[in-house]
Structures are given as C-alpha cells and as structure tokens.
Amino acid sequence: MKTFFRETYQVLRVNLRQLVLFEILYRLVAGAFYIRLVNLLLKISLRAAGYSYLTMSNLAAFLLRPVTVGCAMVLVLVGAFLMVVELGGLMTAYQAAAYSRRIDVVSIVRGAVGKAVDELSKRNWQLFLLALASYLMMNSMVLLRLLTRVKPVNFVMAEIWSQRAGRAGLAAVVAGLVVIGIPTMLVFFACMVEQKRFRDGVRRSMELVKGRWPKALALLFGLNALMVAVSVALHLLFVVAAAVCVTLFVDSYAAMAVLAAVCRRLELVVLAVASMAAGLVDFGALTVVYYQFETRHSQVKPWDFSYVCRDHLSRKRILAVTGAVAGVSLLFLLDMVCNGFPLDSSVLTETEITAHRGSSKRAPENTLAALETAIDEMADYAEIDVQTTSDGVVVVCHDLNLKRLAGVNRRLGSMTYGEVRDLDVGSRFGADFAGERIPTLEEALDDCKGRIKLNIELKNIGDRTDLPEQVVEMIRDREMQEQCVITSVKLDYLVRVKEADPDLHTGYILPAAYGRYYDNDAFDFISLRSSFVTLGLVENAHEKGKAVHVWTVNKKSEIEQMKVLGVDNIITDYPALAREVLYREEATESLMEYLKMVLR
Template sequence: MICIDFYDKETNMDKNQQTPKTNLLKKILHIYSKTLKIILRNILYLIAGQVILMGIAYFLLFPFINMIIDDTLRLTGYSYITAGNLFRFLVHPITILMLLLLFIVIGIFLTLDILFLITFFSLTEREQKLKVVMLAKLTIYRLFYCIKKGRMTALFTSWVLTVISSVPFLMFAVWRFRNFKYYMEETPSRYLFFGVFVLAIGMLLFLYFIGPYYYHSLLTERNGLLTVSRKDIRPHERRNLLISIGGWNTLLAAFLFLIYMFTMAMTAVLVSGFSDRLEATSTFIEVYDRMSVYLALVIFVFGITSNMALISYTFHRHRKLKINGHEEAEDFFKPAYSYKKIIYFLIITLFTINVYYFYQVVHNGSAFDYMNLQDVKVTSHRGYSHSVPENTLMAVTKAIAEKADYVEVDIRVTKDGELVLLHDPSLKRTTGYNKFIWEVPYEKVSQLDAGSWFGEEFAGTKIPTLKELFELAKGQVKINMDLKYRNDSEDLAKKVVALMKEYDMEKQCVITSTSIHCLKQVKEEDSDIRTGLITYGIYGGIIKNKAIDFFSMKASLVIKNTVNEAHKNGREVHVWTVNTKSEIERLKRIGVDNIITDNPAYVVKVLKNNESDKFLTTLLKIIKD
C-alpha cells in the first residue's frame, strides 16, 4: 500500500511539548525547506530544460494556436469576439471541435512539461547524476506511456495540475491584464460566482478522486489509477497536503509580487531622469506593458516548476519506490535508430515551417489581434497631424515614435495610376497646386512641396507613395488605409490589395472607406483583409453586412447602445477624431475599440492614467523625495 505520512524522523519531536498546530507548521516548513533544496540542487539543468520547453511552446505551440484561432474565426463567420457574442461563438459546432483540438494539443504539451519535472525531481531526489540524453528519453517515453495508459484522464489531469500550479499566475493576470478585468466586469456577478464555484468544486473532486500524485502512481503502476488519493492517503494527511500546497502558493505569490514591484520600481527610476513628463510616462507605459508579459511567462513557469517540486518531494518522502523506466526508454527509441535521418529531416522541416509561420505572425500581425478584448487601441490620424504635415513619411515616423497602435492614412490614385497618400481630392490645400490628384501624373506630384503649408521647417516634404509607406512601416506599426474611392476605372481596391500582398502586409493593415462597394471589392480580392465602413450611423441590415468587419464613426454620435449592438454582431467600433480628455474617458467607459486622434501620445496617457500614470507618479515622488 502506498501511504503518505507528513511525519518523519528529521522533525521528530516530543508531542507533549508541542501543540498539534505548531507541530504541523514545523513539518510544513521542513517540507518547504527540502523542496527548495531539490529545486536548487541541479538548477542549471532545470532552467535549461524549461527554457527548451518554453522555446517549443514559443516557436511551435503558439503559432499553432494562432492558426487554429484564425481558422475558427474564419469558418464561424466572426471577425471579432466580444462579451456580447462570446457565448454564441463558443457554442458553435466548429468552435467546439477546435476547442477540443486545442484541449488535446495543449494538454499534450502540459503533460510533457509535468513529466519532465517529475522525472527531473525524481532523479534529483535520489541524488543520481543527471544525464541530459537519458532525462530527455525518459520524459518522452513517459509521455507516450502516460497518454496511452491514462488517455483523456491524463490530459485532464495535466490541465488541472497546471491550474493548481498557476495560482500566482492567475492572480497576476487578473490583477494586471485588462482583458481579464473586462470579462469579469462584463460577466453578471451570479454567472461569475457560479463559474468560480464550479471550478472550485471541480478542483476539490479532482484532488479527492485522482489527486496530485496521479502521474507518480501511474508510473509506479500500483493500485490502479484512481485509488491512490482515496485509499492510500489518510484524511488528515490529505488535509495537510492541501494546506502545504495552499501555503506554498501564497508564499510564491508574495515572492513573485515583490519581484514584480522591484522591476517596475527600477523602470521608474530609469525614466525619472526624463525632463519631459509626457515622454517619461509614455516610456514607462511601453516598458510596463512589455515587462508584464515577460513576467507573466516567468511567473507561470516558476509556479508550475515549484509546485511540481513540492508534490514530487512529498510523494518521495517516505517512498523508496523506483520510478526508473531506463531500459523501457532505451527499447522505446531503438526502432527509431535506423530511421534517424528521416526523423531528423521531419523534425527540421516541421521546425522550419513553424518558425516561418511564427515570423509571419510577428511580422504581419497576429490572429489574436482579431480578438479585441476591450483593450482600447489608438490610431494616429493622417500620420501624426498634430505637429507634423499630414499623410507624409515624417508623420508616420512620428506616430511610430509616439507608440501609436495604428497610423491612419488616406489613399488616392494619380493620373497614371500611382497610389499616393492624400486626403483631399485637390492638391491645393497641402501643396498650393490647384489640380485634382487624378488630373496629375505622379512625376509632377513627386515634385510638389507638401510641408511648407504646415510650417517653414517642413519645406520640401514630399507626398509619399503607398510603396514608400509600406517600406517604412513594415513590422513597425499597423496601418489603417482610408481608400478615397471615386470610380471603378481607377481599380483602387484591386491595386491596394495587390500591393499589400506584394509586401506581405495583409495582417498589418486594415482598409476603410465610405463606400460599401469599395469594401466589397476588397473582400473579393482577399476575404481575410479586415475592412471598416466610415459612417455617421449604424442602420438596418448594414450591421450584418459581410463586407464590414468594423465601423468607423464620428465620436460625438457614438453612445453605449451603438457599441453594444455592434459588439453583439461581432463588429468593432472605431471613433474619430478625438482630442479632449473628457471625450477620451467617455469613449473608454462605453467600450469603443479604437480611438482615432491627432495626438496619440496624449490619448495613450489619458487611457492609461488610472493604472500606469498613477503608479509612475507615486514612484517618481518617492524617488525624488
């Protein structure tokens, strides 16, 4: 019989001299101390192994998830997921099938990580000399063995163990990331309470019927799969184990929070030397957001590693059971030796394909960008028209420097068919040349001065082509192209889409127009390109028009009901042109998705004021004092 006993010789004390609570506390602290020693004993191997696994996730798993999400959105006919249409999206048969696929694929990866940690800590606990090749072979062999033996129970167990081990990560995500906050705010409290209640009951049932020692017992092949927790662990020992895990995660959360605060404080120290407060705030916000993502990954890895160390130590504490499998692992890989070249070729090919796909996602935008979860994006109007001549490369460069999410430009066609950046039909306002753009060949357009009207310091600024814009902005900032449709003879939509494909900009750009006909032409060329209708209102059946993925509306005409209706039908709401604090705050409250402004740095500051700016201000005051 396998039995867990939290009482060992190293903590043997006179029970008459201690209260049960004191004795339990000392035992748990002793377990924590031993767990830390196991983690530190071969720390370099542990870090290397987790880095390799996270690299697999980064280059193979995440691109695959992106692809599945992208395909699911396309096959279900949704271009945008919100709280309003989330339920309908989730119950769609295609979505259910895709989620099941993701459950299996992600579950396999989580199982691989958990079994690596169990194998690593098992060998470390027995103070065996680690051999990298054998560690890898044992992990992979056990992965196939456990999935074959446990099937869906094994994958379910991996998910639950990951959730239990990720308590610090979940706390950080709910506190730090606006996406989690948004869904918690938008979800009725009774549903949220019910969801948390069901999750808690599910965790307790798992711990009672299967238990955290599932994989350990499965690998020892003792007493079947579901009897270890119920028959071999006495009630008070099961309680002590739960207390140990709870206390361990509380300490982890506190430790990781201190690391997070220290990192942010150091960032604040670095930006406190900036003389321009707006520049300091913008820089801090950028670092704050990026560091939060990296810290979230570190917290997740740290959480699952340390929890599996604790669980493995408590399992092995009074067990001298050998979880070897060395011979089985060698036998498992023997048939593959004669096919080494083929296997290596397949691995390298698969890796290359996924790296290429990942590069495309990073370079051109991610499928996750389609799933706007109420993080308001900021678009810089006509490049950066607040302080630089509009629709120029200089304006786009300024928008990139000011950390705008999108840059909005206007596209027109010259007499000889060149695509250029220009808002007005006439060249007169920005160049002084009193001709319509379609009456002038590009050679003449390229000689005009489009900067002097804005200020003498900008004299000589040229009207750029769309090609020049793509060359500048590729991989730097997303682009919102307002197509100034005039007639079909110009082939505006066809030319723009062709150029997007030439520069691989399909996912880095969105296209807007006041003409639904123009948007339909875009969709005919490439249905995956996101399109938006510039309008003063949403009316009739237009909200379900398949040629429209979002609406670009005058800000003063947008109310909460407008946003709700658009979101329920899977459409975003972009608003223009917003430059005042009160209007920015109002639009944020009613849940718009994108704010188009002449001054993106100011809008970013206002949007983040409740979180980052207050944190930065407090830190700067402390530093200066």
C-alpha cells in the same frame, strides 16, 4: 515542514539549469505552435459564425455554435497533450534529481516524449484532463491576471465578481478543484513512475495521501504564496525602473503613455516567468511529497528513481526532431516579429488606439515622419489615406487637391508621381520638417512592417480605378495581412477588397449612423464620427460581430466616454493622450509624479 522545504530545494537545484533550458525551449516551441493553432481555429469559428469580432453581445451565441464547440475541444485536447509532455519532462528530471543524478536536456526531452507516449499507449486519457486541471490550479493567479486583459472575458469576469452569486460560484469552483486535487495530487507519479492505469493510480494516490495531505497542502500553499510575493516584488521593481527611465529619457507629453505600454509588456514577461516557475516548483515539491509518503507507507527501501520509460526515440533522433521543431518555432517567432502577432489582438484585447493620419499634431500628416511619431507614441494603428497619381502610383495623401498641403492648386490625380515626389509637404508644418515628401504606399508599408499596424483608407477616386486591387496586392506581397485593415466611404471598394482577399479585415466609413448596415459581409467593422455613437449602436454592431471604430476623438472627456460605451478602436490626433486616459493606473501616475519631483 522544514524537511519538506529543504528537500524541495535540493531536488530543484540538481538539474535546475537543464530544467530551465528545457522549459524555455519547450514553451517557445509548443507556444509558437499552439498560438498558430488557436489563431487558425479562432478564424474558422468566427467565419462559421459570420463574426469578425468577439464582444459581450455575441459571445454566448458564438460559444454555443457546434463549430466553436468542436474547435474548443481540439484546443483542449492538444493543450492537455502538450502539458503532459511538459510534465513528463519535469518528472524525468526530478526522478534523477531525487538521487542527485544529473541529466542533460536531451534526456529530459526523451523522457518527456516517452512518458507522454506511454500514457497514450495505456489509454490513460483521464490523466491528460487531470494535467489540464492541475496546470489551471498551479497557474490560477497568472491566468486570472491574463483574463483581466482579454476582452470580452474581462467584462464577464468583472460582471461575475460584482455579484454575490458570482463570487460564490467562483469560490465553489476553486473549492471543487481543491477537492479533486487533494486525493489526486500523486496520480502522475503512480501512472508515470509506477506504470499504473489511471484508476489504479487514483487509488494509489489516495492511499498515499490519506491522513498526510495537510502537510502536502501546506507545502504547496507556502511555496505558491512565496512565488506570488516574489512575482509581485519583481513586477514592482520593473515598474519603478521603467518609470525612472521614462521620466529621464521620454518627453513629458508621451511619458504616461509610454509607461503604460511598457508596464503591460513587463507584466506579461513576469507572468510568463511566474507560470514557468509554478510548474518547476510545484512538481519539485510533489516529487518530495511522493518520495516521503511512498517510503513511509511501504516501509521498504527508498523508491527507485531510475528511468523507467521505454526508449521510443534514439538520442540522435531526439536531437534531429528537437532541432527541426525549434527551427520551425524560430520561423514562427520571426514571422510574429516581422508581420505582427498572429492571434488578432483586435479580436481579443481592449480598446485600441489609432493615430489619425499618423501622429498628425506632432508631424506633417500622412508622411513617414508622422508614422515614426505614431510609433514613438505607442499607437496600436496608424491611419493613412491613399489614392493614385495620373500614372497609377499609389501614394499616401488625404486631400484630392494639394493646395492646403503643398501650396499647389492642382488635383493629385492629375499629376505624375515624378511631379508629386518633388513637392514639399513639411515646411508648412514646421522648419524641422522641411523637405518632407508625400510617400508611396510601398514606402509606408516597408517602414511600418513589424512595427505598427495600419488602417489604410481608400479615397473615393471613381469606379474606373484599380486602387483596391493594387493595395491588396502590395499588402499580400509583403505578407502583412495580419497587420493591415482597409477602410473606405465607398462600399464597392470594400467588396472588391474582399473579392481579392477575403481574409483582409475591412471597415465601412459611415457618413451618418442611420439604417441597417450591420449585416453586410463586405466589411468587418464600422467607422464613424464619435458624436454619432450611442450605447445601442455599439451593442447592435457587436451582436452582429462587427467592431466599432470612432473618429476623431481628441479630448480626455470624450476618450473616457468612448471607453464607457465600449468602442473597439479610437482614432485620435493624440495617441499618447488616449493611451494615458485608457490605460492609466493611479499607482503608476503617483509614482511618476513622485519621480518627477525627486529627479527635477
């Protein structure tokens, strides 16, 4: 067994730098493309089903729809192809490494594309499905952790795990994957190196592993156990470092909220690295296994690792194609940074947090200072109110009369923007905010783009206004459709928003929880007072594909109650407190308390 580990290390280290570079570039390019595809097909499926959000209540009906099934098949096929391309790159590098031959990244890319094209030309479609299954096994721990972060899958997984039959079913699935994986572990080498058809490759793999598979399985198990241990240790190290930084540099009121958000992002980084390492290490180990088993079985001279794939593309073309795809990928990534993550997190993630009128307990409400504070407190959304001045400028302000905010007993709609701009709405909150002004919506959008999502409430200022169309145009001009939702107590405004841009998500603010309001296509979620929320209301809304936002939730006990009821978004004056309650972990809290005591 020591020989297997030693030779695996040798195979890995020869082209490790080039392989890591290939993996990073490939996953950036393929990942950006695949995320866009998932986002597109998810939108198509949700629109066909008439849903805006996925929940436990509507998940089964959604998955069984023909459009959803078709989109899922497309995603599986594309994902399998992308995995075979990546696998082809690894095989190319390891073929060279087996005889200590160094190759560059372009050669790895050429081998990746060439091998995938070869398998398509041989119609080895089963190999693509096997690649998908292999990656599922190799990344099982990573995927399991990711699935616990995605709704409604996390609820499904928790329900399955809580039942004995569910645990037995999961064990049976794992056992089935192992039973399939053992005899087929060398099929990729038989098909990609020996150029066999899939069925012949399976027979060749079974021939090679017969009587020897326990050694290979022990090698793979040992390596993966080591990678899991390293990943856990790395994550713990990051958490401790983050906790020290938060304790030293973040105000105590927001410390737990910031740490919870940072730890989740750090975990995603560790999982991404672990996923990449799993492919590199496992296929490196399988290269050694194949080489050892093949030479002992045939009792001939060692396997020829020379590049056997046909040159489908020249070096210059590979460079040109790679550069073009990398450029497109970079644009996608920049778009994600500027306009928000394309895969709508409100559809898939757990309860989100909205800062009410910005962070209105720590800064003057509906001001740029309140928005900045909401960002600092790690809110997912900032809720702002908009209306128009007498000369048609859209400004961010809740009250129709400005007496409470600015000491001026006049309606905002009767004042010009020039008059509104000169008002001080910060001095009454505190001396530190003296001179804070009522911002325009354009200023708020520009300030928040790529930093925080916005829940824009259209105040009811009558039927003759063009407020809905103005707001839609401003959002569309900045390409912030993925970053904004629009709400109102006036249903007609939401109808007009949908007419202007059907892809914008809208929310109906309900004065009371009565009547059947779930079937209306003018809005995608309901927003109501938290005291009206019941489990039945949430389930009924979810069955219709509508999300539930609740306001204004400020007490710990009420935040915990809303989490239990399964609401999708909590609107609060204390976003840091809400994040602490919703996403706190006992181990992290204990660590923070210890660090506070030590560093005090």
